[in-house]
Amino acid sequence: FFGKVGRELSLRSSFGDLCVYLFIVLKFISFLRKTIQQSFQLLKRHSTIPFKYLRELFMANIKKKSSYPFMIIRLWPQHHMHEADVNDLLKVLKRNRAACDEVWFCTEMGFPLMGVHMQSAKVMAEVAKKIRALGIKTGLQIANTIGHGLSLLQDDSGAKWPLMIDADGLSSSPTPCPRSKEVLSYIATMTILYANWQPSSIWIDDDLRMNQHGALKYGCFCSVCVSQFSKVQKKKFNRQSLVKALHHPKDGAIRLAWTQFNSESLAGIGAVIAKATHAVAPNCRLGFQQIGH
Numbered sequence: 001f002f003g004k005v006g007r008e009l010s011l012r013s014s015f016g017d018l019c020v021y022l023f024i025v026l027k028f029i030s031f032l033r034k035t036i037q038q039s040f041q042l043l044k045r046h047s048t049i050p051f052k053y054l055r056e057l058f059m060a061n062i063k064k065k066s067s068y069p070f071m072i073i074r075l076w077p078q079h080h081m082h083e084a085d086v087n088d089l090l091k092v093l094k095r096n097r098a099a100c101d102e103v104w105f106c107t108e109m110g111f112p113l114m115g116v117h118m119q120s121a122k123v124m125a126e127v128a129k130k131i132r133a134l135g136i137k138t139g140l141q142i143a144n145t146i147g148h149g150l151s152l153l154q155d156d157s158g159a160k161w162p163l164m165i166d167a168d169g170l171s172s173s174p175t176p177c178p179r180s181k182e183v184l185s186y187i188a189t190m191t192i193l194y195a196n197w198q199p200s201s202i203w204i205d206d207d208l209r210m211n212q213h214g215a216l217k218y219g220c221f222c223s224v225c226v227s228q229f230s231k232v233q234k235k236k237f238n239r240q241s242l243v244k245a246l247h248h249p250k251d252g253a254i255r256l257a258w259t260q261f262n263s264e265s266l267a268g269i270g271a272v273i274a275k276a277t278h279a280v281a282p283n284c285r286l287g288f289q290q291i292g293h
Helices: 004-010 014-046 051-063 084-097 114-132 181-195 221-234 239-246 253-280
Strands: 072-074 102-106 137-142 201-204 212-214 215-218 285-288
Touching: 072 215, 084 114, 102 114, 102 201, 114 137, 114 181, 137 181, 181 253, 221 239, 221 253, 221 285, 239 253, 253 285
Parallel strands: 072 102, 102 137, 137 201, 201 285
Antiparallel strands: 212 215
């Protein structure tokens, strides 16, 4: 198409060129308008959210500029722990100020002893002051809640808790049972250490999920979780009988209830982080890096 237009342009006068360009622009505008209309029709047909609300929200975002950051740089722990990296970062931010609204720091990878988090948070707070002096917000990513299954690449010396069990009875250290009091206490203490320097936002990483933790397929079928689920369902399950009930060929009620139970397990960790954060940083925004698990 564009090759044909180019050949046509070479044969026309400057006025003709303008007409062709105008024709292309008008066709593009028509195409864009049609695409937007079709998108709204699909939303109206398939969305569970009232279409009127979606349209009002869309128009509000067009008319009013959002006050939230739109350009965020995500760091790893070494970026605030090493002075050379910090200096390089500050130079880049000064030189490209318009390209960044918020910097995400990152907690230490894995589950180290709390003293490691304490030192990391102390250094992070100092670097955050320097970045804020540039007029840039400073947020935080909580790198690990249940873990990413990278135990050979990280410090897990602080992981002292009951482990997650999958449907086959397997565990994969240091992946914890999400309902264990020990891991909830660890996460709460760690969150307070980092939230004390008043981050603008705290994001929970995508390891807050019930599957894909090392060798584990899906959790948690430990004795505590199975016992609590049995109590809610008013039925006596063990791991094997629960797995069998989840694969019932006709009745999906237990599978649905189990999915909701696991959602509550994850929400429990989120609630601990929210409570710990707002206890010391009440103006901090909270976010979750969900990936669909």
